[in-house]
Amino acid sequence: MGINIKNKIEKLKKITTELKIETLKMVYNVGRGHLGGSFSCANIVTSLYFEIMNIDPKNPKNENRDRFLLSKGHACPIVYTALAKLGYFDKKNLYNFTRIGNILQGHPSMDITPGIDMTSGSLGIGLSIANGIGIAAKLSGKKFYTYILFGDGEIQEGQIWEAALTSSHYKLDNIIGFIDYNGLQLCGEVNNICNLEPLEDKFKSFNWDVHKINGHNFKQILETVEESKKVLDKPHMIICNTIKGKGVSFMENNIAWHAKAPNKEETYKAILELETEFF
Amino acid sequence: MKIYPIKSKIPMRDALGETLVEIGKINNKIVVVDSDCASVTRALQFKNHYINRYFNVGVAEQSMMGAAIGLSSCGYIPFTSNLATFTVLRCFEYIRTFIAYSNLKVIIIGSYSGLSAGPNGPTHFTIEDISLMRSIPNMKVVSPSDSNSLKKLIYDAVESCGPTYFRISRNETETIYDNISNIKLGKNIKLKEGKDITIIATGTMTEVALEASNILQKENCIKADLIDVHTIKPLEIETILNSVSKTKKVITVEEHSVIGGLGSAVAEILTEYYPTKLIRIGINDTFTESGDYKDLLDKYGLTSRNIIVQAKKLLDIN
Numbered sequence: 067m068g069i070n071i072k073n074k075i076e077k078l079k080k081i082t083t084e085l086k087i088e089t090l091k092m093v094y095n096v097g098r099g100h101l102g103g104s105f106s107c108a109n110i111v112t113s114l115y116f117e118i119m120n121i122d123p124k125n126p127k128n129e130n131r132d133r134f135l136l137s138k139g140h141a142c143p144i145v146y147t148a149l150a151k152l153g154y155f156d157k158k159n160l161y162n163f164t165r166i167g168n169i170l171q172g173h174p175s176m177d178i179t180p181g182i183d184m185t186s187g188s189l190g191i192g193l194s195i196a197n198g199i200g201i202a203a204k205l206s207g208k209k210f211y212t213y214i215l216f217g218d219g220e221i222q223e224g225q226i227w228e229a230a231l232t233s234s235h236y237k238l239d240n241i242i243g244f245i246d247y248n249g250l251q252l253c254g255e256v257n258n259i260c261n262l263e264p265l266e267d268k269f270k271s272f273n274w275d276v277h278k279i280n281g282h283n284f285k286q287i288l289e290t291v292e293e294s295k296k297v298l299d300k301p302h303m304i305i306c307n308t309i310k311g312k313g314v315s316f317m318e319n320n321i322a323w324h325a326k327a328p329n330k331e332e333t334y335k336a337i338l339e340l341e342t343e344f345f
Numbered sequence: 346m347k348i349y350p351i352k353s354k355i356p357m358r359d360a361l362g363e364t365l366v367e368i369g370k371i372n373n374k375i376v377v378v379d380s381d382c383a384s385v386t387r388a389l390q391f392k393n394h395y396i397n398r399y400f401n402v403g404v405a406e407q408s409m410m411g412a413a414i415g416l417s418s419c420g421y422i423p424f425t426s427n428l429a430t431f432t433v434l435r436c437f438e439y440i441r442t443f444i445a446y447s448n449l450k451v452i453i454i455g456s457y458s459g460l461s462a463g464p465n466g467p468t469h470f471t472i473e474d475i476s477l478m479r480s481i482p483n484m485k486v487v488s489p490s491d492s493n494s495l496k497k498l499i500y501d502a503v504e505s506c507g508p509t510y511f512r513i514s515r516n517e518t519e520t521i522y523d524n525i526s527n528i529k530l531g532k533n534i535k536l537k538e539g540k541d542i543t544i545i546a547t548g549t550m551t552e553v554a555l556e557a558s559n560i561l562q563k564e565n566c567i568k569a570d571l572i573d574v575h576t577i578k579p580l581e582i583e584t585i586l587n588s589v590s591k592t593k594k595v596i597t598v599e600e601h602s603v604i605g606g607l608g609s610a611v612a613e614i615l616t617e618y619y620p621t622k623l624i625r626i627g628i629n630d631t632f633t634e635s636g637d638y639k640d641l642l643d644k645y646g647l648t649s650r651n652i653i654v655q656a657k658k659l660l661d662i663n
Binding site for chain 2: 129175176177183184185187188191193194195196197198199200201202203205206225228229231232235236
């Protein structure tokens with residue numbers, strides 16, 4: 067591994083731990099938030115905000131910026147911590163997440179929260195909206211990318227598949243999607259409820275450029291995005307095998323932590339585990 | 346802006362198609378997102394002129410709405426093209442949560458409004474759209490009464506902020522307005538002046554109400570204030586209240602359910618400012634059926650004859 071990529075990975079590991087700890091504190095403080103699904107995609111979110119995307123917190127509405135659509139909007143806690151660290155808004159807002167009058171809504175709002183490119187929370191529409199943005203970019207000759215993060219349960223929405231047809235029909239190679247494939251949804255295992263497999267084959271048959279990686283491996287995330295950008299005339303889907311609640315032993319692969327807030331003892335224990343994992 | 350001659354019979358959807366071409370020429374931010382309905386909504390004309398700004402996502406209405414949301418967020422002005430029922434009912438959540446909540450400028454076209462799909466039957470009718478769309482904050486709801494006012498109102502909507510929903514009939518309406526310079530989104534039009542009764546109409550029923558008020562005047566010496574409410578939301582109340590305080594008798598007419606539409610909007614205003622007996626003419630909370638458009642209007646009471654009957658009842662005349 068080159069020294070450059072090694073340094074990048076070290077930086078991203080440090081930031082991911084920091085964001086997870088902030089997320090824990092945030093959710094503990096208000097007594098609500100989706101931790102399991104925030105932790106499973108933390109590596110992806112960190113990679114996008116701190117390495118991959120062309121963005122500027124001082125200019126959040128720059129027309130040429132890369133866009134990020136958190137289609138699985140309930141994972142907003144981890145995104146809010148990333149935005150706070152980047153300086154889109156004052157960090158103190160994190161501790162009033164979901165409280166009345168606060169800029170951090172329970173699900174992302176593009177009008178209220180600086181740095182949020184699109185409202186989300188209603189699962190399944192992110193890809194349709196990304197199609198519109200991708201088309202707008204090509205129409206105006208702009209070179210920015212639109213990144214979208216989906217939940218795996220969300221892929222059960224019919225809307226995703228009609229949008230997937232459009233993405234490849236219009237050759238939207240400026241769209242890069244990630245599926246946070248942690249295998250769990252609210253009522254159980256994804257593939258026991260509504261089987262997605264063979265998922266890679268499905269997107270390939272829709273004429274997408276498809277990759278399958280370990281969603282907690284920074285090297286794979288960074289290299290796969292670079293590889294995707296070389297493939298023209300096809301939208302890109304990166305299926306990321308992840309673990310819900312990754313990094314905290316009692317949360318990992320545990321549906322109970324989909325939307326549960328930890329108590330003080332659990333928060334303390336979780337922070338200790340994250341710091342230990344990092345060191 | 347090309348104006349149609351007065352009293353000409355123009356299908357409203359044809360006027361929409363022509364307006365899209367006109368306005369697409371002067372504003373290159375305008376795009377059309379279609380879900381395979383351009384040939385029937387007449388957005389096809391836009392496609393024929395500006396193929397690079399026309400996008401068909403196929404039979405996928407929510408996908409259409411999503412693409413419009415994305416385009417609007419990047420500074421384009423999307424028109425969506427589909428029948429009112431599939432646009433409003435199937436996409437309602439996205440219209441509310443993504444377009445209206447963020448006040449995005451999207452012009453939502455609801456074609457084949459009311460019963461104008463005729464033989465296609467209730468799956469293709471929309472008698473709930475005014476009710477649903479006016480309940481959404483930030484949404485403007487426009488139901489033009491003729492092809493000339495439709496044109497001007499489209500131009501106004503493009504100039505305004507936020508989203509607008511247009512209710513467009515499939516069928517012909519007779520041109521009422523030859524001078525459109527005074528037509529303004531959000532401002533009612535007083536078509537006739539009278540002291541005996543107030544008739545408030547919208548969309549296709551304005552022409553029908555005009556016929557009724559002409560007959561009432563000629564045969565019964567009843568003079569009606571006739572108000573064309575093309576913009577149901579935001580509802581301009583001054584014209585309505587001035588008229589009602591004069592006549593103290595009100596009828597509303599709409600090709601829509603009596604629940605939640607123009608009649609309900611007027612009732613809300615009157616209850617607050619000037620409680621008055623009001624008769625709402627519309628579809629009486631029933632699903633209707635397939636049939637020729639004119640037969641349907643006849644059966645479900647959307648006729649000048651019924652307006653006249655109700656007016657006489659209100660005025661206690663036999």
